[in-house]
Amino acid sequence: MFKFNHNFLDRDSLSRTDPVAIKNRLASTKSKLILFNNRYQVLMQPDGLHLTNAKHLANIPDSKQWIYLGHSEFDPDEPWFCARVNDSEFELSHHQQWHDLRLSLPSITEPTASIVAYAKALLYWHSQHKHCGKCGAKAEVHMSGHERHCPACDHTMYPRTDPAIIIAVTYNEQLLLARQASWPKARYSVLAGFVEPGESFEHAAIREVKEESGLDIHFPKYFASQPWPFPCSIMIGFLAEAKHQNLALLDQELEHAVWVSPENIGSLLSNGELKLPTYGSISHALIEHWANTHQLNLSRWIDN
Ligand SMILES: [Zn+2]
Incomplete structure (x- = not known):
C-alpha cells in the first residue's frame, strides 16, 4: 500500500558490539552497501538502487565510516551497510547517478526502499549529533553506527525519530x-x-x-x-x-x-x-x- 513498511532485515543488534565481526562482514563478497552523498542523495543506476559490494570498491573505507544495518532475514551471510561519501571525491561509473531519495521513490521497490529509508534516517542523525548534547565535546561513533558516545562526560546518544x-x-x-x-x-x-x-x-x-x-x-x-x-x-x-x-x-x-x-x-x-x-x-x-x-x-x- 505504501513504502518503507516492508523491512526484511534482521537488525542483528547483538553483533553491533563486535568490531572484528563487523569488519569481516563489511569485506564479505555478499555484503550490500548503500551509498549516499553529502547532500543525502542516494546512488542509483538505470533500473533502480545501486547496491555496491566490497569487492567493487577500490579501497574498503575505514569500517568506522559504515553503519551496520543488519543482515537479510533470508540469508544471515548477507550483511547490509550504509555510508555517506563526499561526492566530489567519489568517481561515478557511466551508469551511476546520485538521485534525490524522495523524487526516486517510485523507482526504488520494496523491500529495498524500507532499508534505504532506515539508512537515510541513521545517516542524517549522525550528521546532526557530531557533538555531545551535554558537554559539547566531539562524540564518537559506537555500536557499529547505532550510538554516539562522549569520551569527555560518558554520555551516550541514541538515534532519534x-x-x-x-x-x-x-x-x-x-x-x-x-x-x-x-x-x-x-x-x-x-x-x-x-x-x-x-x-x-x-x-x-x-x-x-x-x-x-x-x-x-x-x-x-x-x-x-x-x-x-x-x-x-x-x-x-x-x-x-x-x-x-x-x-x-x-x-x-x-x-x-x-x-x-x-x-x-x-x-x-x-x-x-x-x-x-x-x-x-x-x-x-x-x-x-x-x-x-x-x-x-x-x-x-x-x-x-
Ligand atoms: Zn559530553
Missing part, C-alpha cells in the same frame, strides 16, 4: 485537503504536524486539525504508520470525522483548504486543479483509503 501525525478528516462523505504555499502548484494533501512534548498522538491530531483548519473533530482512529526519512520522522496516520465543516485557517500554515467530494474529485484530478501526494506515501494511502470507501479507483485519474 520525530513523531508526526497525519490525518484524513472527513465530514459526511467529503474529505478535507489542504496545501501550503511552498508546495508545487495544485498539490494538496491531508493535514499533518509534529507531536509536541507531553502529547498523545491522538491529542496531537486534535490540536493540529484545530490549529490548521479551525475544525473540531471526533476522537481520531489509528490507521497505520510510516517511517518518513525526510529528514527523520515517523508519520502516525489517523482517520477522524469533523463535528462541523466551517474552515478557518487559524495558524496561517496553510494557503488553502477545501472539501472534496466523491462526485468532484475525478474532475479536479482530470483537469489538473488537484494533484495528490507522491504514490507510496502514507498521505496518498489515506486519500486512497477514503476513495476506496466510496468505490472510487484513483488510478482512473492519476498516473502512479
